[in-house]
Amino acid sequence: MAPKRTKTNKNPSPEPNGMFSGMVVFLVENGVQSLRLQIWKQKLIQMGATIETRLSKKITHVFAMNSNALLQQMDREQLQRFKGRVLLFQWLEDSLRLGEKVLEDSYYVGVDSEGKGDPVKSPVKESADGNTSGSDEPSPQKKMRSSLEGLVDGADKQNNAVKNSPDSPSSSDSLPFALSSTIMSPRTPRTPSQNSSLPYCPPDLNRNITEIFGKLINIYRAMGDDRRSFSYYKAITVIEKLPYKIESADQVKDLPGIGKSMQDHIQEIVTTGKLSKLEHFETDEKVRAISLFGEVWGIGPATALKLYEKGYRTLDDLKNDDSLTYAQKLGLKYFHDIRTRIPRNEVQEMEQLMQKAGEEILPGVVIICGGSYRRGKASCGDLDVVITHPDGKSHKGFLPRFVNHLKNMKFLREDLVFSIHSEEGTDSGVDTYFGLCTYPGRELRHRIDFKVYPRDIHAFGLIAWTGNDVLNRRLRLLAESKGYRLDDTGLYLATQASGGKRGAKASASLKFDTEKEVFDFLGFPWLEPHERNL
DNA sequence: AGGCCGTACTG
DNA sequence: CAGTACG
DNA sequence: GCCT
Numbered sequence: 001m002a003p004k005r006t007k008t009n010k011n012p013s014p015e016p017n018g019m020f021s022g023m024v025v026f027l028v029e030n031g032v033q034s035l036r037l038q039i040w041k042q043k044l045i046q047m048g049a050t051i052e053t054r055l056s057k058k059i060t061h062v063f064a065m066n067s068n069a070l071l072q073q074m075d076r077e078q079l080q081r082f083k084g085r086v087l088l089f090q091w092l093e094d095s096l097r098l099g100e101k102v103l104e105d106s107y108y109v110g111v112d113s114e115g116k117g118d119p120v121k122s123p124v125k126e127s128a129d130g131n132t133s134g135s136d137e138p139s140p141q142k143k144m145r146s147s148l149e150g151l152v153d154g155a156d157k158q159n160n161a162v163k164n165s166p167d168s169p170s171s172s173d174s175l176p177f178a179l180s181s182t183i184m185s186p187r188t189p190r191t192p193s194q195n196s197s198l199p200y201c202p203p204d205l206n207r208n209i210t211e212i213f214g215k216l217i218n219i220y221r222a223m224g225d226d227r228r229s230f231s232y233y234k235a236i237t238v239i240e241k242l243p244y245k246i247e248s249a250d251q252v253k254d255l256p257g258i259g260k261s262m263q264d265h266i267q268e269i270v271t272t273g274k275l276s277k278l279e280h281f282e283t284d285e286k287v288r289a290i291s292l293f294g295e296v297w298g299i300g301p302a303t304a305l306k307l308y309e310k311g312y313r314t315l316d317d318l319k320n321d322d323s324l325t326y327a328q329k330l331g332l333k334y335f336h337d338i339r340t341r342i343p344r345n346e347v348q349e350m351e352q353l354m355q356k357a358g359e360e361i362l363p364g365v366v367i368i369c370g371g372s373y374r375r376g377k378a379s380c381g382d383l384d385v386v387i388t389h390p391d392g393k394s395h396k397g398f399l400p401r402f403v404n405h406l407k408n409m410k411f412l413r414e415d416l417v418f419s420i421h422s423e424e425g426t427d428s429g430v431d432t433y434f435g436l437c438t439y440p441g442r443e444l445r446h447r448i449d450f451k452v453y454p455r456d457i458h459a460f461g462l463i464a465w466t467g468n469d470v471l472n473r474r475l476r477l478l479a480e481s482k483g484y485r486l487d488d489t490g491l492y493l494a495t496q497a498s499g500g501k502r503g504a505k506a507s508a509s510l511k512f513d514t515e516k517e518v519f520d521f522l523g524f525p526w527l528e529p530h531e532r533n534l
Numbered sequence: 535a536g537g538c539c540g541t542a543c544t545g
Numbered sequence: 546c547a548g549t550a551c552g
Numbered sequence: 553g554c555c556t
Binding site for chain 4: 216220225227228229230231232234235256257258259260261262
Protein backbone atom coordinates (compact mmCIF):
# COMPACT_ATOMS: atom_id res chain seq x y z
CA MET A 1 0.00 0.00 0.00
CA ALA A 2 2.16 2.79 -1.13
CA PRO A 3 0.34 5.91 -0.14
CA LYS A 4 0.99 7.26 -3.56
CA ARG A 5 -2.06 9.35 -3.77
CA THR A 6 -2.24 11.28 -0.62
CA LYS A 7 -4.35 14.28 -0.01
CA THR A 8 -2.93 16.35 -2.79
CA ASN A 9 -4.57 14.10 -5.27
CA LYS A 10 -7.86 13.31 -3.72
CA ASN A 11 -8.69 10.67 -6.20
CA PRO A 12 -11.21 8.17 -5.02
CA SER A 13 -9.09 5.52 -6.61
CA PRO A 14 -10.69 5.07 -9.98
CA GLU A 15 -11.49 1.54 -10.85
CA PRO A 16 -10.61 0.70 -14.39
CA ASN A 17 -13.61 -1.53 -14.54
CA GLY A 18 -16.08 0.81 -12.90
CA MET A 19 -19.34 1.22 -14.67
CA PHE A 20 -18.36 4.65 -15.92
CA SER A 21 -14.98 3.64 -17.27
CA GLY A 22 -14.12 5.22 -20.54
CA MET A 23 -16.40 8.16 -20.05
CA VAL A 24 -14.92 11.62 -20.27
CA VAL A 25 -17.39 14.01 -18.82
CA PHE A 26 -17.99 17.70 -18.50
CA LEU A 27 -20.33 18.84 -15.78
CA VAL A 28 -22.58 21.85 -16.07
CA GLU A 29 -22.66 22.93 -12.49
CA ASN A 30 -25.38 25.54 -12.74
CA GLY A 31 -28.14 24.97 -10.29
CA VAL A 32 -26.60 21.94 -8.71
CA GLN A 33 -26.33 21.82 -5.00
CA SER A 34 -22.65 21.71 -4.27
CA LEU A 35 -22.87 18.73 -2.01
CA ARG A 36 -24.55 16.59 -4.61
CA LEU A 37 -22.14 17.75 -7.25
CA GLN A 38 -19.33 16.64 -5.06
CA ILE A 39 -20.89 13.26 -4.59
CA TRP A 40 -21.40 12.83 -8.29
CA LYS A 41 -17.87 13.83 -9.09
CA GLN A 42 -16.54 11.43 -6.57
CA LYS A 43 -18.57 8.54 -7.88
CA LEU A 44 -17.75 9.31 -11.48
CA ILE A 45 -14.06 9.24 -10.82
CA GLN A 46 -14.27 6.29 -8.55
CA MET A 47 -16.12 4.31 -11.14
CA GLY A 48 -13.79 4.97 -13.95
CA ALA A 49 -14.84 8.22 -15.56
CA THR A 50 -12.63 11.19 -16.23
CA ILE A 51 -13.81 14.68 -15.46
CA GLU A 52 -12.73 17.57 -17.62
CA THR A 53 -13.09 21.12 -16.47
CA ARG A 54 -13.28 22.46 -19.99
CA LEU A 55 -15.22 21.42 -22.96
CA SER A 56 -12.92 19.61 -25.29
CA LYS A 57 -13.22 17.12 -28.09
CA LYS A 58 -12.34 14.32 -25.74
CA ILE A 59 -15.56 14.73 -23.90
CA THR A 60 -17.96 11.87 -24.36
CA HIS A 61 -20.70 13.10 -22.06
CA VAL A 62 -21.99 16.40 -20.78
CA PHE A 63 -24.22 16.44 -17.73
CA ALA A 64 -26.61 19.19 -16.73
CA MET A 65 -29.58 19.65 -14.49
CA ASN A 66 -31.78 20.73 -17.38
CA SER A 67 -31.65 22.57 -20.60
CA ASN A 68 -31.72 26.00 -19.07
CA ALA A 69 -28.77 25.33 -16.87
CA LEU A 70 -27.02 23.93 -19.87
CA LEU A 71 -27.63 26.91 -22.09
CA GLN A 72 -26.63 29.21 -19.37
CA GLN A 73 -23.17 27.85 -19.45
CA MET A 74 -22.72 26.78 -23.04
CA ASP A 75 -23.85 28.61 -26.10
CA ARG A 76 -25.77 26.66 -28.62
CA GLU A 77 -23.04 26.83 -31.17
CA GLN A 78 -20.80 24.84 -28.91
CA LEU A 79 -23.58 22.43 -28.42
CA GLN A 80 -24.10 21.88 -32.07
CA ARG A 81 -20.46 21.11 -32.57
CA PHE A 82 -20.43 18.78 -29.65
CA LYS A 83 -20.46 15.19 -30.72
CA GLY A 84 -20.96 13.44 -27.44
CA ARG A 85 -24.13 13.05 -25.45
CA VAL A 86 -25.80 15.59 -23.29
CA LEU A 87 -27.57 13.96 -20.41
CA LEU A 88 -29.40 14.96 -17.29
CA PHE A 89 -27.70 14.44 -13.98
CA GLN A 90 -30.67 12.29 -13.26
CA TRP A 91 -29.08 9.65 -15.41
CA LEU A 92 -26.17 9.54 -13.01
CA GLU A 93 -28.47 9.45 -10.08
CA ASP A 94 -30.48 6.57 -11.46
CA SER A 95 -27.43 4.66 -12.61
CA LEU A 96 -25.84 4.94 -9.22
CA ARG A 97 -28.94 3.77 -7.53
CA LEU A 98 -29.38 0.78 -9.77
CA GLY A 99 -25.70 -0.05 -9.81
CA GLU A 100 -25.47 -0.08 -13.58
CA LYS A 101 -25.70 2.31 -16.44
CA VAL A 102 -29.30 2.84 -17.35
CA LEU A 103 -30.56 3.40 -20.84
CA GLU A 104 -29.67 6.91 -21.89
CA ASP A 105 -32.60 7.47 -24.17
CA SER A 106 -34.89 9.18 -21.79
CA TYR A 107 -32.24 11.41 -20.28
CA TYR A 108 -31.18 13.53 -23.21
CA VAL A 109 -31.31 17.16 -22.42
CA GLY A 110 -33.90 18.70 -24.58
CA VAL A 111 -32.13 21.38 -26.54
CA ASP A 112 -33.24 21.67 -30.07
CA SER A 113 -30.08 21.56 -32.08
CA GLU A 114 -31.66 23.06 -35.15
CA GLY A 115 -33.84 25.69 -33.68
CA LYS A 116 -31.86 28.86 -33.68
CA GLY A 117 -34.77 30.98 -32.71
CA ASP A 118 -35.17 30.48 -29.07
CA PRO A 119 -33.19 28.50 -26.68
CA VAL A 120 -34.60 25.67 -24.74
CA LYS A 121 -37.45 24.46 -26.74
CA SER A 122 -37.47 20.96 -27.90
CA PRO A 123 -39.61 18.72 -25.88
CA VAL A 124 -37.39 16.12 -27.44
CA LYS A 125 -40.23 14.48 -29.09
CA GLU A 126 -40.00 10.76 -29.20
CA SER A 127 -37.34 10.38 -26.63
CA ALA A 128 -39.64 11.15 -23.83
CA ASP A 129 -38.63 14.71 -23.30
CA GLY A 130 -35.67 14.83 -21.06
CA ASN A 131 -37.37 16.95 -18.52
CA THR A 132 -38.82 19.88 -20.29
CA SER A 133 -39.17 21.67 -17.08
CA GLY A 134 -36.70 24.04 -18.53
CA SER A 135 -38.92 25.18 -21.30
CA ASP A 136 -41.51 26.85 -19.22
CA GLU A 137 -39.22 27.83 -16.50
CA PRO A 138 -38.27 31.45 -16.55
CA SER A 139 -35.76 31.35 -13.78
CA PRO A 140 -33.93 28.12 -14.02
CA GLN A 141 -31.79 28.62 -11.03
CA LYS A 142 -34.51 29.17 -8.63
CA LYS A 143 -36.50 26.27 -9.83
CA MET A 144 -33.54 24.05 -9.94
CA ARG A 145 -32.73 24.90 -6.49
CA SER A 146 -36.11 24.19 -5.19
CA SER A 147 -36.13 20.81 -6.77
CA LEU A 148 -32.78 20.09 -5.33
CA GLU A 149 -33.65 21.44 -2.03
CA GLY A 150 -36.23 18.77 -1.79
CA LEU A 151 -33.40 16.46 -1.18
CA VAL A 152 -32.83 18.02 2.09
CA ASP A 153 -36.13 16.90 3.29
CA GLY A 154 -34.72 13.70 4.58
CA ALA A 155 -32.64 15.63 7.01
CA ASP A 156 -35.73 16.75 8.75
CA LYS A 157 -36.92 13.36 9.54
CA GLN A 158 -33.63 12.66 10.97
CA ASN A 159 -33.99 15.73 12.99
CA ASN A 160 -37.21 14.67 14.46
CA ALA A 161 -36.10 11.19 14.95
CA VAL A 162 -33.18 12.58 16.73
CA LYS A 163 -35.10 14.87 18.93
CA ASN A 164 -37.66 12.46 20.19
CA SER A 165 -36.06 9.23 19.50
CA PRO A 166 -37.63 7.55 22.49
CA ASP A 167 -41.28 8.14 21.87
CA SER A 168 -43.09 9.64 18.99
CA PRO A 169 -42.52 8.07 15.65
CA SER A 170 -42.41 11.71 14.80
CA SER A 171 -44.33 13.30 12.07
CA SER A 172 -42.56 13.37 8.86
CA ASP A 173 -43.18 16.64 7.24
CA SER A 174 -43.46 16.36 3.59
CA LEU A 175 -45.06 19.67 3.11
CA PRO A 176 -42.47 21.51 1.09
CA PHE A 177 -42.51 18.45 -0.98
CA ALA A 178 -46.08 18.40 -1.94
CA LEU A 179 -45.78 22.04 -2.68
CA SER A 180 -43.07 21.92 -5.23
CA SER A 181 -44.23 18.73 -6.73
CA THR A 182 -47.49 20.33 -7.59
CA ILE A 183 -45.72 23.21 -9.13
CA MET A 184 -43.45 21.05 -11.10
CA SER A 185 -45.78 18.47 -12.45
CA PRO A 186 -48.06 20.33 -14.75
CA ARG A 187 -48.76 17.82 -17.40
CA THR A 188 -45.88 15.70 -18.48
CA PRO A 189 -46.53 12.05 -18.33
CA ARG A 190 -43.49 10.98 -16.45
CA THR A 191 -41.09 8.30 -17.18
CA PRO A 192 -39.60 6.86 -14.08
CA SER A 193 -36.49 8.83 -14.63
CA GLN A 194 -38.20 12.15 -14.81
CA ASN A 195 -40.37 11.92 -11.87
CA SER A 196 -37.31 11.63 -9.79
CA SER A 197 -36.32 15.03 -11.01
CA LEU A 198 -39.06 16.49 -8.94
CA PRO A 199 -38.33 17.14 -5.32
CA TYR A 200 -36.81 13.76 -5.03
CA CYS A 201 -38.34 11.03 -3.03
CA PRO A 202 -36.03 10.15 -0.27
CA PRO A 203 -35.51 6.46 -0.77
CA ASP A 204 -33.97 6.47 2.68
CA LEU A 205 -31.41 3.98 1.83
CA ASN A 206 -28.78 4.02 4.53
CA ARG A 207 -31.29 4.57 7.28
CA ASN A 208 -29.35 1.92 9.15
CA ILE A 209 -26.46 4.34 9.39
CA THR A 210 -28.22 7.64 9.88
CA GLU A 211 -30.38 6.25 12.63
CA ILE A 212 -27.37 5.25 14.66
CA PHE A 213 -25.56 8.50 13.99
CA GLY A 214 -28.69 10.34 15.07
CA LYS A 215 -28.51 8.72 18.46
CA LEU A 216 -24.88 9.63 18.78
CA ILE A 217 -25.78 13.25 18.09
CA ASN A 218 -28.01 13.30 21.13
CA ILE A 219 -25.59 11.49 23.32
CA TYR A 220 -22.66 13.73 22.53
CA ARG A 221 -24.80 16.81 22.94
CA ALA A 222 -25.94 15.59 26.31
CA MET A 223 -22.34 15.13 27.28
CA GLY A 224 -21.57 18.65 26.17
CA ASP A 225 -19.52 17.70 23.16
CA ASP A 226 -21.32 19.88 20.68
CA ARG A 227 -18.53 19.81 18.16
CA ARG A 228 -18.53 16.10 17.84
CA SER A 229 -22.28 16.07 17.86
CA PHE A 230 -22.34 18.52 15.00
CA SER A 231 -19.92 16.39 13.04
CA TYR A 232 -22.36 13.52 13.13
CA TYR A 233 -25.11 15.90 12.12
CA LYS A 234 -23.16 16.96 9.07
CA ALA A 235 -22.29 13.39 8.20
CA ILE A 236 -25.95 12.50 8.24
CA THR A 237 -26.89 15.24 5.82
CA VAL A 238 -24.22 13.97 3.44
CA ILE A 239 -25.21 10.34 3.74
CA GLU A 240 -28.86 11.07 3.25
CA LYS A 241 -28.20 12.58 -0.13
CA LEU A 242 -26.45 9.53 -1.48
CA PRO A 243 -28.49 7.94 -4.23
CA TYR A 244 -27.29 4.46 -3.42
CA LYS A 245 -27.10 2.14 -0.48
CA ILE A 246 -23.74 2.02 1.20
CA GLU A 247 -22.32 -1.46 1.36
CA SER A 248 -18.72 -0.66 2.02
CA ALA A 249 -16.78 2.15 3.61
CA ASP A 250 -15.02 2.68 0.32
CA GLN A 251 -18.16 4.14 -1.17
CA VAL A 252 -17.99 6.91 1.32
CA LYS A 253 -14.30 7.39 1.38
CA ASP A 254 -13.74 10.98 0.54
CA LEU A 255 -17.07 12.58 0.90
CA PRO A 256 -17.09 15.86 2.76
CA GLY A 257 -17.57 15.49 6.48
CA ILE A 258 -16.69 11.83 6.45
CA GLY A 259 -13.27 11.14 7.87
CA LYS A 260 -11.51 8.17 9.28
CA SER A 261 -13.76 7.63 12.26
CA MET A 262 -16.94 7.93 10.27
CA GLN A 263 -15.64 5.45 7.74
CA ASP A 264 -14.81 2.98 10.43
CA HIS A 265 -18.21 3.38 12.00
CA ILE A 266 -19.94 2.99 8.69
CA GLN A 267 -17.91 -0.09 7.92
CA GLU A 268 -18.95 -1.62 11.20
CA ILE A 269 -22.58 -0.77 10.68
CA VAL A 270 -22.83 -2.17 7.17
CA THR A 271 -21.09 -5.38 8.13
CA THR A 272 -22.50 -6.06 11.58
CA GLY A 273 -25.66 -4.00 11.49
CA LYS A 274 -24.80 -2.20 14.68
CA LEU A 275 -22.26 0.05 16.28
CA SER A 276 -20.63 -1.24 19.42
CA LYS A 277 -19.76 2.25 20.49
CA LEU A 278 -23.43 3.17 20.57
CA GLU A 279 -24.40 -0.03 22.32
CA HIS A 280 -21.87 0.77 24.95
CA PHE A 281 -23.31 4.24 25.42
CA GLU A 282 -26.84 2.99 25.62
CA THR A 283 -26.12 0.59 28.39
CA ASP A 284 -24.12 3.12 30.35
CA GLU A 285 -26.06 4.33 33.35
CA LYS A 286 -24.31 7.67 33.39
CA VAL A 287 -24.91 8.37 29.75
CA ARG A 288 -28.53 7.41 30.10
CA ALA A 289 -29.15 9.62 33.09
CA ILE A 290 -27.36 12.60 31.63
CA SER A 291 -29.18 12.27 28.34
CA LEU A 292 -32.48 12.16 30.16
CA PHE A 293 -31.78 15.12 32.42
CA GLY A 294 -30.52 17.13 29.51
CA GLU A 295 -33.90 16.91 27.89
CA VAL A 296 -35.41 19.03 30.62
CA TRP A 297 -35.70 22.65 29.54
CA GLY A 298 -33.03 24.65 31.28
CA ILE A 299 -30.81 21.71 32.12
CA GLY A 300 -27.68 21.37 30.03
CA PRO A 301 -24.68 19.07 30.15
CA ALA A 302 -23.07 20.63 33.21
CA THR A 303 -26.17 20.59 35.35
CA ALA A 304 -27.10 17.13 34.15
CA LEU A 305 -23.71 15.87 35.22
CA LYS A 306 -24.00 17.51 38.64
CA LEU A 307 -27.36 15.92 39.15
CA TYR A 308 -26.01 12.56 38.15
CA GLU A 309 -23.16 12.92 40.58
CA LYS A 310 -25.64 13.73 43.31
CA GLY A 311 -26.95 10.27 42.73
CA TYR A 312 -30.11 11.07 40.81
CA ARG A 313 -31.14 8.69 38.08
CA THR A 314 -34.75 9.46 37.18
CA LEU A 315 -36.82 12.56 36.62
CA ASP A 316 -38.72 11.79 39.78
CA ASP A 317 -35.47 12.00 41.68
CA LEU A 318 -34.96 15.52 40.42
CA LYS A 319 -38.21 16.77 41.85
CA ASN A 320 -36.70 16.56 45.30
CA ASP A 321 -33.82 18.81 44.43
CA ASP A 322 -34.08 22.45 45.35
CA SER A 323 -30.91 23.53 43.60
CA LEU A 324 -32.85 23.71 40.37
CA THR A 325 -33.68 27.15 39.08
CA TYR A 326 -37.23 28.31 38.75
CA ALA A 327 -37.18 27.73 35.02
CA GLN A 328 -35.70 24.28 35.39
CA LYS A 329 -38.42 23.31 37.82
CA LEU A 330 -40.99 24.41 35.30
CA GLY A 331 -39.19 22.45 32.65
CA LEU A 332 -39.38 19.42 34.86
CA LYS A 333 -42.99 19.91 35.83
CA TYR A 334 -44.08 20.21 32.24
CA PHE A 335 -41.52 17.82 30.83
CA HIS A 336 -43.96 15.77 28.82
CA ASP A 337 -46.08 18.73 27.81
CA ILE A 338 -43.15 20.57 26.36
CA ARG A 339 -41.94 17.54 24.46
CA THR A 340 -45.31 17.09 22.82
CA ARG A 341 -45.24 18.42 19.31
CA ILE A 342 -47.86 20.85 18.14
CA PRO A 343 -49.83 20.18 14.96
CA ARG A 344 -49.28 22.82 12.35
CA ASN A 345 -52.91 23.83 12.17
CA GLU A 346 -52.98 24.52 15.88
CA VAL A 347 -49.96 26.73 15.59
CA GLN A 348 -51.73 28.57 12.84
CA GLU A 349 -54.76 29.10 15.03
CA MET A 350 -52.64 30.35 17.88
CA GLU A 351 -50.82 32.69 15.53
CA GLN A 352 -54.13 34.18 14.52
CA LEU A 353 -55.19 34.43 18.11
CA MET A 354 -52.02 36.33 18.91
CA GLN A 355 -52.39 38.58 15.90
CA LYS A 356 -55.87 39.50 17.01
CA ALA A 357 -54.74 40.09 20.58
CA GLY A 358 -51.84 42.20 19.40
CA GLU A 359 -54.03 44.32 17.20
CA GLU A 360 -56.24 45.12 20.18
CA ILE A 361 -53.30 46.54 22.04
CA LEU A 362 -51.42 48.10 19.18
CA PRO A 363 -53.08 48.53 15.81
CA GLY A 364 -50.79 47.76 12.91
CA VAL A 365 -48.49 45.53 14.90
CA VAL A 366 -46.97 42.74 12.82
CA ILE A 367 -46.90 39.35 14.45
CA ILE A 368 -45.30 36.47 12.59
CA CYS A 369 -44.83 32.95 13.77
CA GLY A 370 -41.34 31.90 12.70
CA GLY A 371 -39.28 28.85 13.52
CA SER A 372 -40.21 25.49 12.15
CA TYR A 373 -43.77 26.68 11.58
CA ARG A 374 -42.64 29.27 9.10
CA ARG A 375 -40.39 26.69 7.51
CA GLY A 376 -43.50 24.75 6.68
CA LYS A 377 -43.18 21.85 9.06
CA ALA A 378 -46.20 19.69 9.66
CA SER A 379 -45.67 19.86 13.38
CA CYS A 380 -43.70 22.17 15.59
CA GLY A 381 -41.82 21.75 18.82
CA ASP A 382 -42.62 25.26 19.95
CA LEU A 383 -43.86 28.67 18.85
CA ASP A 384 -41.40 31.28 17.76
CA VAL A 385 -42.99 34.67 17.42
CA VAL A 386 -41.31 37.64 15.78
CA ILE A 387 -42.96 41.01 16.29
CA THR A 388 -42.48 44.49 14.91
CA HIS A 389 -44.41 47.63 14.03
CA PRO A 390 -44.21 49.44 10.72
CA ASP A 391 -44.03 52.88 12.27
CA GLY A 392 -40.61 52.08 13.66
CA LYS A 393 -41.28 53.23 17.18
CA SER A 394 -44.47 51.99 18.75
CA HIS A 395 -43.04 48.51 19.21
CA LYS A 396 -41.45 49.99 22.32
CA GLY A 397 -43.21 48.92 25.42
CA PHE A 398 -45.44 46.58 23.52
CA LEU A 399 -44.17 43.30 24.87
CA PRO A 400 -45.10 43.74 28.54
CA ARG A 401 -48.59 44.84 27.63
CA PHE A 402 -48.90 42.02 25.15
CA VAL A 403 -47.74 39.45 27.65
CA ASN A 404 -50.15 40.74 30.26
CA HIS A 405 -53.00 40.65 27.83
CA LEU A 406 -52.21 37.10 26.82
CA LYS A 407 -51.94 36.10 30.45
CA ASN A 408 -55.35 37.54 31.14
CA MET A 409 -56.68 35.47 28.29
CA LYS A 410 -55.08 32.44 29.90
CA PHE A 411 -53.07 31.89 26.76
CA LEU A 412 -49.76 32.52 28.46
CA ARG A 413 -49.38 30.54 31.65
CA GLU A 414 -45.82 30.58 33.02
CA ASP A 415 -42.75 32.72 32.42
CA LEU A 416 -39.31 31.33 31.83
CA VAL A 417 -37.37 34.41 30.73
CA PHE A 418 -38.49 37.97 30.39
CA SER A 419 -36.26 40.82 29.35
CA ILE A 420 -36.96 44.29 28.14
CA HIS A 421 -34.62 46.47 26.20
CA SER A 422 -36.63 48.57 23.88
CA GLU A 423 -37.63 51.10 26.52
CA GLU A 424 -34.28 52.54 27.44
CA GLY A 425 -32.98 52.09 23.98
CA THR A 426 -30.01 50.39 25.52
CA ASP A 427 -28.66 47.24 24.02
CA SER A 428 -30.01 46.14 20.75
CA GLY A 429 -33.52 47.28 21.42
CA VAL A 430 -34.88 43.77 21.12
CA ASP A 431 -37.35 42.62 23.72
CA THR A 432 -37.52 38.93 24.47
CA TYR A 433 -39.89 36.65 26.27
CA PHE A 434 -39.74 32.89 26.81
CA GLY A 435 -42.65 31.16 28.44
CA LEU A 436 -45.32 28.51 28.32
CA CYS A 437 -48.67 28.81 26.62
CA THR A 438 -51.71 26.65 26.05
CA TYR A 439 -54.00 26.04 23.13
CA PRO A 440 -57.40 27.53 23.99
CA GLY A 441 -59.39 25.18 26.15
CA ARG A 442 -56.46 22.95 27.01
CA GLU A 443 -53.91 22.68 29.77
CA LEU A 444 -51.11 21.16 27.74
CA ARG A 445 -48.12 23.52 27.96
CA HIS A 446 -46.20 24.62 24.88
CA ARG A 447 -42.98 26.53 24.71
CA ILE A 448 -43.38 29.96 23.24
CA ASP A 449 -40.88 32.71 22.46
CA PHE A 450 -41.51 36.35 21.60
CA LYS A 451 -38.97 38.74 20.17
CA VAL A 452 -39.91 42.30 19.43
CA TYR A 453 -37.75 44.08 16.88
CA PRO A 454 -37.53 47.69 15.77
CA ARG A 455 -38.74 47.86 12.22
CA ASP A 456 -35.36 48.63 10.69
CA ILE A 457 -33.70 45.45 11.89
CA HIS A 458 -36.78 43.29 11.67
CA ALA A 459 -35.52 41.42 8.61
CA PHE A 460 -32.53 40.15 10.57
CA GLY A 461 -34.72 38.95 13.38
CA LEU A 462 -36.95 37.19 10.92
CA ILE A 463 -34.05 35.40 9.29
CA ALA A 464 -32.50 34.40 12.58
CA TRP A 465 -35.69 33.15 14.16
CA THR A 466 -36.92 31.37 11.10
CA GLY A 467 -33.68 29.45 10.90
CA ASN A 468 -32.86 26.80 10.70
CA ASP A 469 -29.75 26.83 12.80
CA VAL A 470 -27.65 25.41 10.02
CA LEU A 471 -28.71 28.19 7.69
CA ASN A 472 -27.93 30.76 10.37
CA ARG A 473 -24.45 29.45 10.75
CA ARG A 474 -23.88 29.38 7.05
CA LEU A 475 -25.09 32.93 6.66
CA ARG A 476 -22.93 34.10 9.53
CA LEU A 477 -19.89 32.37 8.19
CA LEU A 478 -20.56 33.78 4.76
CA ALA A 479 -20.91 37.26 6.21
CA GLU A 480 -17.68 36.84 8.06
CA SER A 481 -15.90 35.68 4.94
CA LYS A 482 -16.93 38.92 3.32
CA GLY A 483 -15.77 41.05 6.15
CA TYR A 484 -19.06 41.42 8.01
CA ARG A 485 -20.64 40.14 11.12
CA LEU A 486 -24.19 38.92 11.06
CA ASP A 487 -26.52 38.33 13.96
CA ASP A 488 -30.21 38.59 14.67
CA THR A 489 -29.99 42.38 14.99
CA GLY A 490 -28.11 43.31 11.89
CA LEU A 491 -25.20 43.13 9.53
CA TYR A 492 -22.12 45.05 10.59
CA LEU A 493 -18.74 45.76 9.18
CA ALA A 494 -16.64 43.22 10.97
CA THR A 495 -13.61 45.18 12.02
CA GLN A 496 -15.12 47.63 14.39
CA ALA A 497 -17.95 45.99 16.20
CA SER A 498 -16.11 42.72 16.29
CA GLY A 499 -14.48 42.90 19.66
CA GLY A 500 -16.83 45.12 21.57
CA LYS A 501 -20.23 44.03 22.59
CA ARG A 502 -23.44 45.07 21.06
CA GLY A 503 -24.27 47.68 23.63
CA ALA A 504 -21.42 49.89 22.65
CA LYS A 505 -22.43 49.68 19.07
CA ALA A 506 -20.16 52.21 17.51
CA SER A 507 -21.55 51.32 14.16
CA ALA A 508 -25.08 50.80 13.07
CA SER A 509 -26.22 47.85 11.09
CA LEU A 510 -26.47 48.07 7.36
CA LYS A 511 -30.04 48.77 6.45
CA PHE A 512 -32.22 46.18 4.84
CA ASP A 513 -35.97 46.08 4.70
CA THR A 514 -36.51 42.51 3.67
CA GLU A 515 -34.94 39.12 4.13
CA LYS A 516 -34.27 38.87 0.45
CA GLU A 517 -32.19 42.02 0.44
CA VAL A 518 -29.99 40.47 3.09
CA PHE A 519 -29.60 37.24 1.16
CA ASP A 520 -28.83 39.19 -2.00
CA PHE A 521 -26.30 41.40 -0.31
CA LEU A 522 -24.46 38.40 1.05
CA GLY A 523 -24.69 36.68 -2.29
CA PHE A 524 -26.59 33.77 -0.85
CA PRO A 525 -29.21 32.25 -3.15
CA TRP A 526 -32.64 33.21 -1.97
CA LEU A 527 -34.57 30.57 -0.10
CA GLU A 528 -38.24 30.70 0.65
CA PRO A 529 -38.93 29.91 4.29
CA HIS A 530 -39.98 26.38 3.47
CA GLU A 531 -36.67 25.86 1.70
CA ARG A 532 -34.65 26.65 4.78
CA ASN A 533 -34.73 23.19 6.30
CA LEU A 534 -31.08 22.61 5.65
C1' DA B 535 -2.81 22.52 16.94
C1' DG B 536 -6.86 24.90 16.94
C1' DG B 537 -11.31 26.38 14.84
C1' DC B 538 -15.98 24.89 14.57
C1' DC B 539 -22.53 31.06 15.08
C1' DG B 540 -23.46 34.86 17.83
C1' DT B 541 -26.11 36.74 21.60
C1' DA B 542 -28.58 37.28 26.16
C1' DC B 543 -30.59 35.86 30.45
C1' DT B 544 -30.11 33.35 35.06
C1' DG B 545 -28.04 32.54 39.45
C1' DC C 546 -18.58 34.13 35.63
C1' DA C 547 -20.38 29.51 33.78
C1' DG C 548 -24.34 27.49 32.07
C1' DT C 549 -28.22 27.39 29.08
C1' DA C 550 -31.08 28.67 25.47
C1' DC C 551 -32.73 30.20 20.56
C1' DG C 552 -32.67 29.62 15.58
C1' DG D 553 -16.12 14.33 15.17
C1' DC D 554 -14.04 17.07 10.64
C1' DC D 555 -11.22 20.30 8.50
C1' DT D 556 -7.16 23.40 7.47
